[in-house]
Amino acid sequence: METPLLEIKNLNISFNISKNIVNTVDNFSLTLKEKETIGIVGESGSGKTISMLGLTRLLPKQAFVDKGSLQFKGRDISNISNKEFYQKISGKKISMIFQEPMTALNPVYTIGRQLMATYLFHNDVSRNSAYNRAIEFLDKVQLTNVKERMAQYPHQLSGGQRQRVMIAMALINSPELLIADEPTTALDVTVQKEIVGLIQKLIENLGMAMIFISHDLGLVSKTCENIIVMEKGLILESGKADDVLTRPKENYTKNLLKCLWSLDVDHKKIHKARTLLLDVKNISKSYQLPGSILKPKKIINAVRNVSFEIFKGETLAIVGESGSGKSTVAKIINGLTKMDSGEVLLEGKKIDSYSPLERALRIQPVFQDPYSTLNPNHTIGFIVRRPLLLNRSLSYDEIEMKVAKTLDLVGLSKNFINRFPSQLSGGQRQRVAIARAIILEPKILICDEPTSSLDVTIQSQILDLLNELKERLQITIVLISHNISVVKFLSDRVLVMNNGEILESGNTLNIINKPKNNYTKKLMSAIFTVKKKV
Amino acid sequence: MLKFVAGRFLVSLAVAFTISFVTFFFLNIFTDPAQAVAGEEALFEEIEQIRTQYGFDRPILTRYFEWLGGIFTGDFGVSYYWNKPVGTLLLERAPQTIKLALMSVSVTIMVAIPLGILAALNPNSIIDRFALSVAVSAQAIPNFWLGLILIIIFSVTFPIFPVSGDKTYYHFILPSLVLGTSSVPPVMRLMRTGLLDVINSDYIRTARSIGFSGWRLVTKHALRNAVLPIISVIAVQLGHKFGGSLITESVFAINGLGRLALLSILGADIPTVQILIFVFAITFIVFNLLSDILNAYLDPRLRL
Numbered sequence: 132m133e134t135p136l137l138e139i140k141n142l143n144i145s146f147n148i149s150k151n152i153v154n155t156v157d158n159f160s161l162t163l164k165e166k167e168t169i170g171i172v173g174e175s176g177s178g179k180t181i182s183m184l185g186l187t188r189l190l191p192k193q194a195f196v197d198k199g200s201l202q203f204k205g206r207d208i209s210n211i212s213n214k215e216f217y218q219k220i221s222g223k224k225i226s227m228i229f230q231e232p233m234t235a236l237n238p239v240y241t242i243g244r245q246l247m248a249t250y251l252f253h254n255d256v257s258r259n260s261a262y263n264r265a266i267e268f269l270d271k272v273q274l275t276n277v278k279e280r281m282a283q284y285p286h287q288l289s290g291g292q293r294q295r296v297m298i299a300m301a302l303i304n305s306p307e308l309l310i311a312d313e314p315t316t317a318l319d320v321t322v323q324k325e326i327v328g329l330i331q332k333l334i335e336n337l338g339m340a341m342i343f344i345s346h347d348l349g350l351v352s353k354t355c356e357n358i359i360v361m362e363k364g365l366i367l368e369s370g371k372a373d374d375v376l377t378r379p380k381e382n383y384t385k386n387l388l389k390c391l392w393s394l395d396v397d398h399k400k401i402h403k404a405r406t407l408l409l410d411v412k413n414i415s416k417s418y419q420l421p422g423s424i425l426k427p428k429k430i431i432n433a434v435r436n437v438s439f440e441i442f443k444g445e446t447l448a449i450v451g452e453s454g455s456g457k458s459t460v461a462k463i464i465n466g467l468t469k470m471d472s473g474e475v476l477l478e479g480k481k482i483d484s485y486s487p488l489e490r491a492l493r494i495q496p497v498f499q500d501p502y503s504t505l506n507p508n509h510t511i512g513f514i515v516r517r518p519l520l521l522n523r524s525l526s527y528d529e530i531e532m533k534v535a536k537t538l539d540l541v542g543l544s545k546n547f548i549n550r551f552p553s554q555l556s557g558g559q560r561q562r563v564a565i566a567r568a569i570i571l572e573p574k575i576l577i578c579d580e581p582t583s584s585l586d587v588t589i590q591s592q593i594l595d596l597l598n599e600l601k602e603r604l605q606i607t608i609v610l611i612s613h614n615i616s617v618v619k620f621l622s623d624r625v626l627v628m629n630n631g632e633i634l635e636s637g638n639t640l641n642i643i644n645k646p647k648n649n650y651t652k653k654l655m656s657a658i659f660t661v662k663k664k665v
Numbered sequence: 666m667l668k669f670v671a672g673r674f675l676v677s678l679a680v681a682f683t684i685s686f687v688t689f690f691f692l693n694i695f696t697d698p699a700q701a702v703a704g705e706e707a708l709f710e711e712i713e714q715i716r717t718q719y720g721f722d723r724p725i726l727t728r729y730f731e732w733l734g735g736i737f738t739g740d741f742g743v744s745y746y747w748n749k750p751v752g753t754l755l756l757e758r759a760p761q762t763i764k765l766a767l768m769s770v771s772v773t774i775m776v777a778i779p780l781g782i783l784a785a786l787n788p789n790s791i792i793d794r795f796a797l798s799v800a801v802s803a804q805a806i807p808n809f810w811l812g813l814i815l816i817i818i819f820s821v822t823f824p825i826f827p828v829s830g831d832k833t834y835y836h837f838i839l840p841s842l843v844l845g846t847s848s849v850p851p852v853m854r855l856m857r858t859g860l861l862d863v864i865n866s867d868y869i870r871t872a873r874s875i876g877f878s879g880w881r882l883v884t885k886h887a888l889r890n891a892v893l894p895i896i897s898v899i900a901v902q903l904g905h906k907f908g909g910s911l912i913t914e915s916v917f918a919i920n921g922l923g924r925l926a927l928l929s930i931l932g933a934d935i936p937t938v939q940i941l942i943f944v945f946a947i948t949f950i951v952f953n954l955l956s957d958i959l960n961a962y963l964d965p966r967l968r969l
Contacts, residue, residue, distance in 0.1 A: 189873055213878065222875035229874075234867035239889050239964050248885070249875050284965040300875070 134205040136340050137163040137186075137308060142199030144178070144185045155194070156182045157364045163340050165307070170343045170351030170372070172387070173361035174586035179344050182361075183310050187221055188213065204307075223253040226301035228330075230313040232293035236285040242269075242296050243281030250303050268299040272329060291322035295329070302333060309334055312344045319452040320613055321653050327354060346587060348387050352376050360384050386588055407479075408574060408607055409441040409464065414473030416459055433459040435631040436473070441575070446601060446608040448622035448639070450615065450654070456631035461577050461611050465496050478574075491518070495568035499580035501560035505552040511538075512548035515566045533570065540603075541566045541596060558589035562596065569600065576600075579611040594620050615655060619643055627651045669961050669968045677954045684946040685736075689729050692939050697721075701933040702745045736943070746934035754925060754937060755944065758909075761831045762921035765844060765913070766906035768837050772845025773852055773902065778895070780849075781856025785891075786883065788861060796857065800850040812843045812916035829918035840917040844910050848902045855898055860891040893964055900956035904949035 144156035156178040163169055171179040184190045186201060201209040208220060229235045237245060246265035247258065254261070262281075269277040272295040285293055294314060301309060311330060315323040331354060334341050345351050351358055352372045359369040360381065367381045379385045413436050420429040434456045441447050449457040462468040464475060466487065475482040477493060485493070495518075498504045505514055516534050519525060525533070535545050541562040552560055561581065568576055578597065582590040598621060601608055612618050618625060619639060626636045627648065635648045646652045692698075699716035700707070707715075716722050735742060741751035776799075784796035819839060820828040830836050863869060864887055872886040909923025922941065929937040961967040 187874060189870055217873075217876040217878045220876075221873070227871075227874040229867060229871065231867050235871045237868040237872070237886055237890070238966055239893075252876055286966050297871075300871070 133164070135162045135202075136165045136167070136204060137161070138200075138202040139182075139186065140200045140202075142182060142185060142201070143197035144181055144190065144194055145197050146194045148193060154197070155364050156185065159199070159361075159364075159366060161342075161359065161369075163308070163342065166338055166340055167357065168334070168341045168343060168355040169357045169359060170345060170355035171359045171361060172345060172348050172351050174346055174588065176363070177361040178364040179361050180312055183227075183312065183342060183344060187225055187227060187310065188216055189227075218253075222249065222306070223304050224306050225308045225310065226304065226306040228294075228297050228301045228309065228311045228314045231317050232290050232297055233317065235297055236293055238285055240284070241281065242283055242285065242288070246281075246296070246300055246303060249300050253304050264303060265299075268303045269296070271302070271333060272296070272299045274299075290318050291326060294318060294322075294326055298326075298330060298333065302337060302339075305337060307339060309339050309341045310344070311341060313346070314343075315350070316345070316347075320615075321452065323350075324656070330354075348376075348587075360387070406443040407440055408443045408477070410476040410479075411437065411439050411441075411460075411464070412474050412476070413438050414460070414463060414470045414475060416456075416463060416468065416470050432631050434463070434470070437628075437631070437633055438473075439626055439633065439636065441607060441609065443574075443607055444601075444605050445624060446610060446622040448610040448612060448618040448625045449628055450612060450618055450625055451628035452613055452654075454630075455628040457611050457628050458579055459631075460628070461496070461579050461609065464575075464609065465494060465577055466490050467496075488521070491521075491573075492571055493573055494575045494577060495571060495573040497561075497564050497568050497576060497578045497581050500584045501557055501564050502584070504564055505560055507552050509551070510548065511543075511550050511552070511555070511563050514552075514563060515570055518567060518571050537566045537570045540569070540600065556589075557585050558592060561585060561589075561593050565593075565596065565600070569604065569606070572604070573606070575607045575609060577609045577611070580613070581610070582617055583612070583614060590617070597621060615643065627654065666961065666968055670958055673954055673957050677950045681947055681950055684950075685733060685943050686729065688939050688942045688946075689732060690725065692935050693725055693728065696933070696935060698935050701935055732939075736940075741940045742936040744929070744934050744937045746929060746932035746937065751937050751940045755922075755940070758920060758922050758925045761919050762907065762909045762914075762923065764831075764834070764837055765840055765910070765919060765921060766903060768834075768841035769844035769906055770848070770899065770903050772841050773848045774899065776845070777849045777852035778856055781853040782860060782883070782888075784853070784857045785860035785864065793857075796853060800853050803846045804850040806846070808843055808847055808910070808912045809916050811846060812840070812913060815839045815843060816916075829916075831917075831919040831921070836917070836919070840913050840919060843916075844906065844913045848905075852895060852898055852902070855894055856891065859894050860887060863887045863890045866890075889963055893960055896956045896959050896963075897953075900952040901949075904945075904952045907948040907952075908945040 139159060139161045142156060142159040143154060144159075146153045146155055159178070159182045161169065171183070173179040181190070181194065185194075185196050190196070196209070199209065200207060203220065203224065208216065211220075236242070240248075243262070243265055246268065247261040250256070250261045250264050251258070256264075265281065266277050269280055274280055274292060274295050280288075280296075285296070288296065298314075309330075314330065315326050318326060327350065330341075333339075341355070343351060343355050348358075352375075355372055357370065358372045358375045360367045360375065360383065362383050367383050368375060368379070375384065376388065379388055414434060415432070415436055416434040417430050417432045420431065437456075437460060439447070449460060451457045459468065463470045464482070466482065477485065477490075482490065509517075512534060515537060516530060519530050519533060534548065538545065538547060543559065543562050543566070547555070547559070547563075552563070555563065565581075581597065582593050585593060594617060597608065600606060601621075608621070610618065610622050622639050624637065625639050625642045627634045627642065627646075627650070629650050635642060635646065635651050642651065643655055646655050697712075699712050699719065699721045702719065703712045703715050720728070732742065739752065741755065743749070744751050744754060747754055780796045780799060784793040787793055816828055816839065819826050826839050827833075827836050860883075864883075869882065869887055872882055877886060907922075909921045909926060911923040911927055913919070914921045914923040922945075925937070926941050928934075929941065957967075
């Protein structure tokens with residue numbers, strides 16, 4: 132049998148956190164043949180990235196490789212000196228692409244300079260040939276106007292373009308192994324598909340092996356031949372992508388799959404009684420970027436002449452990519468931003484005529500990031516109780532009853548009352564945020580990307596919770612999301628927004644299955660789903 | 666880039682005019698220039714005579730534009746206190762202060778930047794602790810005390826440097842050590858935290874993944890980013906020091922702008938004081954402008 136390109140055996144990585152040794156990767160093993168592609172799937176903290184950083188010697192300072200053997204092309208590379216590793220292996224034989232294209236490139240140097248430096252570091256050639264090589268690779272990653280791009284700085288490029296530059300940089304030395312760490316997670320959905328396609332095409336053309344790290348099982352199953360599933364530093368199972376998907380052995384994998392499937396299933400009732408709750412008429416909002424003496428002010432039209440209606444008890448999703456204006460619409464309804472023109476009627480009354488307190492009793496928000504929306508200095512009890520103190524004159528007992536009941540409603544026990552947000556997981560925090568929003572029994576809940584900073588398995592729990600609350604409390608939900616699966620799971624109707632305008636609206640299933648608008652079609656085709664195989 | 670420089674230049678010009686206007690008006694409205702010339706004991710008639718003689722009875726705007734026009738033609742007015750043209754006074758005093766400022770900022774740069782870099786590259790090590798204690802001590806020690814101690818050690822006990830005066834560059838070594846030490850802490854801290862941030866950034870991880878390591882990683886990928894905030898701080902320090910350091914100049918008997926300013930204020934010498942304030946402000950503006958331009962040159966994101 133031929134020697135594998137990469138063979139990792141029993142890799143253990145530990146963190147040294149204030150003198151406590153914590154094992155984060157436990158007996159990680161992997162065998163990768165030349166030109167093979169392996170996907171490592173897991174949620175954040177599963178050790179999927181750390182194990183690869185251990186291979187490429189990019190571990191954070193507190194972490195270290197405990198033991199394990201790393202064989203690259205039959206040679207043990209775990210014991211070679213740093214100097215040799217940096218000169219002969221990293222960037223030359225093994226390259227990496229990282230998650231954040233926005234910060235992964237040095238902001239003060241031109242694209243060209245960074246590409247050339249990468250090539251010149253490992254190749255003793257003239258600057259001229261390095262320049263040509265850089266141009267060649269910018270071409271390969273399908274950027275336009277490559278000559279001009281060379282002189283541009285990272286901030287002049289979009290996220291997708293930067294990730295293309297990153298890919299060019301990773302491939303310019305023709306490595307034999309590419310490690311892609313969530314290369315599309317930070318990008319807009321429509322761009323994601325292009326980038327994944329590009330990576331696949333390039334590694335095939337250049338004959339490279341790839342390790343693809345992702346939390347997205349659907350994406351990995353489309354990209355890789357083999358899959359490794361990790362949880363809490365352990366490899367749970369591995370095998371051919373098809374096998375793992377169709378015949379998962381471990382409960383955890385089944386759960387991951389179930390999350391993908393369950394999002395695929397439609398279980399919504401169309402509400403018959405249509406009572407108009409919120410009437411949004413021709414609202415517009417523009418932001419002005421500050422100018423200077425020589426630069427005219429720039430105006431960004433975030434929302435242009437948007438109208439829609441929300442009926443009692445329904446869930447309306449506003450879908451779009453970042454910059455589409457969906458969050459601005461949410462902010463206007465929430466009263467966090469003033470609109471320039473148009474009007475919003477809440478139960479027939481102009482929304483501006485409500486006092487902030489009255490509005491808060493009717494509309495409550497749940498935000499995206501539960502790590503920053505809860506005050507770390509307050510207990511959970513205080514956070515959930517506070518809206519009541521502001522708004523109602525209830526007795527102490529009544530308030531405590533209500534808090535306990537609300538926590539119970541979101542699936543948290545009474546024990547949480549005295550805990551602080553830092554003691555909670557992301558999912559639990561988001562439950563607290565939801566509890567805080569529903570304790571006033573509002574009519575409308577505005578959820579702005581309520582699950583996008585959570586892990587997949589947690590996501591489905593939060594979505595289940597929202598669905599359940601919807602039924603039990605008859606609450607109306609406005610869901611702001613870029614994630615079509617989430618929208619499909621939760622919402623009755625969908626508005627598709629782009630560049631501040633509504634492109635299309637209608638029944639969720641109609642929009643997803645029969646999109647009319649080109650942009651909507653693109654948006655829908657960009658999602659990777661795993662079809663349940665029987 | 667040219668547009669950026671032009672824009673910044675215009676803004677600076679506007680600031681300079683505002684400052685000239687504000688200083689002139691404040692000094693001429695809240696004090697009586699005629700009284701100041703005549704002295705505390707002067708009789709009413711004497712004051713009034715001086716008022717007409719010197720033209721203080723004319724409208725303040727006329728006098729302002731006259732003064733401003735004078736500055737443009739190099740006529741800074743005459744000091745009643747020193748009985749000399751203010752321009753001559755400045756030419757006499759400024760070289761000492763400029764020498765001291767440049768030498769002390771060099772001291773700051775030579776101590777703070779290497780120390781900051783070493784501390785950032787070895788966080789929480791002995792070097793880091795050492796750098797931090799240098800910063801804390803430099804901050805805690807008063808200038809006059811350090812000055813005196815240095816004189817006792819290096820001029821009295823071991824007579825290596827002159828005790829005081831401003832005749833040769835030798836005379837400036839001890840004072841610039843004193844003055845330079847006082848700005849070590851902010852510059853060093855900023856260098857340390859700035860470089861630490863950069864080293865932990867994603868783009869440095871990218872550079873490491875390519876194979877860059879050690880000193881090459883720092884100089885080729887990190888330093889340019891980390892040095893950006895330092896430039897602004899050093900510009901401010903330079904601006905401060907061009908205004909003359911009263912205490913250091915006094916301890917070492919250097920005839921610089923700091924002492925000129927003190928004596929002119931005590932002597933109620935309005936022409937000198939207003940020119941000094943204006944000149945100090947202008948140096949600040951110029952250094953800020955230069956640091957903005959240098960920053961924009963180094964960081965493309967600022968060229969907007």
